[in-house]
Amino acid sequence: MSDLIARLLAAGPVVTDGAWGTELQARGLATGEFPDGWNLTHADCVAEVAQAYVAAGSRVILTNTFGANRVRLAGHALADQVVEINRRGVQISRRAAADRACVFASLGPSGKMLMTGETTEDELAAAFAEQARAVADGGVDAIVIETMSDLAEAKLALAAAKATGLPVVACMVFDAGKDKDRTMMGATPEQVARELTDAGADVIGANCGVGIERYVPVCRRLKAATDRPVWIKANAGLPAMVNGRIVYQTTPEVFASHVPELVKAGASFIGGCCGTSPAFIRAVKQRLGQ
Amino acid sequence: MQDWKPLYDAVLSGDAKAARATTEQAIAAGVDPLTLVHDFMVPAMDEVGRRFECNEYFVPELLISARAMKSCLEIIRPLLTARGDQPVARVAIGTVKGDLHDIGKNLVAAMLEGGGFEVIDLGVNVAPEQFVTAVREKNAQIVAMSALLTTTMPSMKTTIDALKQAGVRGKVKVLIGGAPITQQYADEIGADGYSDNAPAAVALARKNIPAQA
Numbered sequence: 001m002s003d004l005i006a007r008l009l010a011a012g013p014v015v016t017d018g019a020w021g022t023e024l025q026a027r028g029l030a031t032g033e034f035p036d037g038w039n040l041t042h043a044d045c046v047a048e049v050a051q052a053y054v055a056a057g058s059r060v061i062l063t064n065t066f067g068a069n070r071v072r073l074a075g076h077a078l079a080d081q082v083v084e085i086n087r088r089g090v091q092i093s094r095r096a097a098a099d100r101a102c103v104f105a106s107l108g109p110s111g112k113m114l115m116t117g118e119t120t121e122d123e124l125a126a127a128f129a130e131q132a133r134a135v136a137d138g139g140v141d142a143i144v145i146e147t148m149s150d151l152a153e154a155k156l157a158l159a160a161a162k163a164t165g166l167p168v169v170a171c172m173v174f175d176a177g178k179d180k181d182r183t184m185m186g187a188t189p190e191q192v193a194r195e196l197t198d199a200g201a202d203v204i205g206a207n208c209g210v211g212i213e214r215y216v217p218v219c220r221r222l223k224a225a226t227d228r229p230v231w232i233k234a235n236a237g238l239p240a241m242v243n244g245r246i247v248y249q250t251t252p253e254v255f256a257s258h259v260p261e262l263v264k265a266g267a268s269f270i271g272g273c274c275g276t277s278p279a280f281i282r283a284v285k286q287r288l289g290q
Numbered sequence: 291m292q293d294w295k296p297l298y299d300a301v302l303s304g305d306a307k308a309a310r311a312t313t314e315q316a317i318a319a320g321v322d323p324l325t326l327v328h329d330f331m332v333p334a335m336d337e338v339g340r341r342f343e344c345n346e347y348f349v350p351e352l353l354i355s356a357r358a359m360k361s362c363l364e365i366i367r368p369l370l371t372a373r374g375d376q377p378v379a380r381v382a383i384g385t386v387k388g389d390l391h392d393i394g395k396n397l398v399a400a401m402l403e404g405g406g407f408e409v410i411d412l413g414v415n416v417a418p419e420q421f422v423t424a425v426r427e428k429n430a431q432i433v434a435m436s437a438l439l440t441t442t443m444p445s446m447k448t449t450i451d452a453l454k455q456a457g458v459r460g461k462v463k464v465l466i467g468g469a470p471i472t473q474q475y476a477d478e479i480g481a482d483g484y485s486d487n488a489p490a491a492v493a494l495a496r497k498n499i500p501a502q503a
Contacts, residue, residue: 031441032388177345186348
């Protein structure tokens with residue numbers, strides 16, 4: 001285990017952060033607008049989100065760089081800004097964290113599918129290597145590969161992240177199949193845990209998905225299939241329409257009520273994904289008595 | 291009469307080469323191309339859908355079966371067109387305005403093509419007016435919209451409103467899907483249908499083919 005991970009885990013389960021996209025929307029990010037671009041244009045608003053998570057008690061915060069890989073940025077005509085967006089993203093989180101939290105850089109999927117030929121392994125490997133180097137040069141503590149649906153793509157990102165020498169968390173989304181316990185491509189938690197462990201991930205995990213209660217059994221199965229710590233960041237259930245507005249119906253209290261089960265199932269890092277906020281993080285901290 | 295079950299098997303297992311070869315053999319032997327579609331290929335795709343529902347098949351298997359089906363249809367479609375047969379229906383599909391996610395949309399498009407639909411793929415970040423144009427100028431009978439983001443879901447309603455304003459809402463069926471979409475949302479915005487997976491989207495599209503005007 002890396003020194004950093006060991007040090008973090010020494011004080012019990014580590015509470016991470018919640019969603020960024022929805023928090024940026026609350027600060028004016030328009031429908032469909034690319035959140036990562038705000039690192040350049042609205043750094044103050046991004047910093048507010050980072051600060052809000054630190055204030056809520058997150059011991060690890062991520063960076064607003066989820067989509068800042070060349071493949072995805074090309075869709076927003078920002079491919080020439082890969083390094084700058086990532087560097088600024090790290091800088092913003094680092095400043096907010098000061099000495100109160102660690103900063104793990106977020107690397108998300110390309111949004112293209114390997115098996116249909118929309119992208120190639122070479123293109124993805126190069127894109128992830130470029131982003132991983134940029135966040136490493138920016139000075140992050142570790143890298144989180146998240147929201148992956150395809151093990152092949154996750155492993156390309158993992159290899160690129162490992163090449164920086166930083167600790168790497170690798171997590172995938174489990175939201176397919178009738179029990180919502182498979183990745184989109186059909187991989188089971190056991191298969192994911194084994195393959196990502198063999199590929200050298202320091203922490204294995206699951207994020208996003210269809211709600212925190214579904215991630216309790218997923219967490220248990222990941223834990224049973226790996227000797228690495230497990231990272232869980234579930235979303236606040238599926239959104240519903242209420243009076244014409246989109247709302248996530250899981251409250252911070254309901255979300256937090258599942259946290260003891262998650263800890264029992266072996267989760268070492270706990271946070272939230274889509275629809276969660278600093279209030280969720282406070283509720284999780286309280287539930288854990290931290 | 292020869293049994294063309296190997297065609298069924300080839301589509302089901304996603305063996306495009308075998309599917310194509312069997313299709314060519316059957317056509318050479320004088321089998322009606324529509325018989326091949328209805329008696330072997332469509333049942334194979336239905337079985338693919340059933341296996342998907344039962345967790346025996348996942349996205350990779352769907353994709354390779356749809357690809358096998360498509361390679362057969364590339365042989366069959368010109369024969370049908372030459373004798374004046376129309377495709378099942380024409381679908382204009384796209385990821386809505388503001389949303390650049392295309393994996394789900396591409397999956398549904400591949401499955402619809404495999405199901406014998408003519409698919410007009412409008413791509414991602416599709417403005418309401420582009421859907422309207424596809425209905426007006428290309429006679430799409432079904433509009434299929436995808437959104438991955440909760441923040442772009444409202445573009446589905448905007449598109450339905452645009453179809454209404456253009457006076458073409460009555461001519462088309464509107465189907466929607468995507469991770470955050472629910473039946474409740476489909477009802478709320480007045481869509482004709484919702485599906486949470488690609489094979490079910492094909493079944494839904496079949497149910498929603500408008501009567502020929």
